[in-house]
Amino acid sequence: MDKLKLNRVDIPPNGMHFLLSAEIMDTEAVLVMDTGASESVLDLKFAESLSIDILPSDEEAISAAVGSSNITTYIGLVHEFKLGNSILTDIKVQLMDLSNVRNSYKQMFNKDVQGLLGGDLLSQMNAIINYKEDSLQFDLPLNDDLVV
DSSP states (O other), rough: OEEEEEEEETTTEEEEEEEEEEETTTTTEEEETTTEEEEEEEEHHHHHHOOOOOOOSOOOEEOOOTTEEEEEEEEOOOOOOOETTEEEEEEEEEEOOOOHHHHHHHHOOOOOOOOEEEEEHHHHHHEEEEETEEHHHHHHHHGGOOOO
């Protein structure tokens, strides 16, 4: 069982989000833990700066992102994704332009975020969110068992 300290960001008047640190292909990243997001997402420009493989697709997917109109999404293959002491390899994530999200966090909280950790990975990690301790506990499956 791995345990990460989460960074609570209060959103007036009564809301909050958690941010967490990850290492994606040897690069530090800040992610918003988004239990309402069905899939984990990285900002397209951030992904391109890491040379993350963009997987070919028969169709371009259109997704309704929070706070935006429909935008084009891609599937990226992340060769190494590290949370705490745990490492996932060759996982698929959504890639899209998150500039509206990134700009909001930068202006409101002076935080530079690179993506969202969504329900897909949280559920497969058997994640437990402890709101009193601002922490995330998880057990990563063997990578062969990870379906993303």
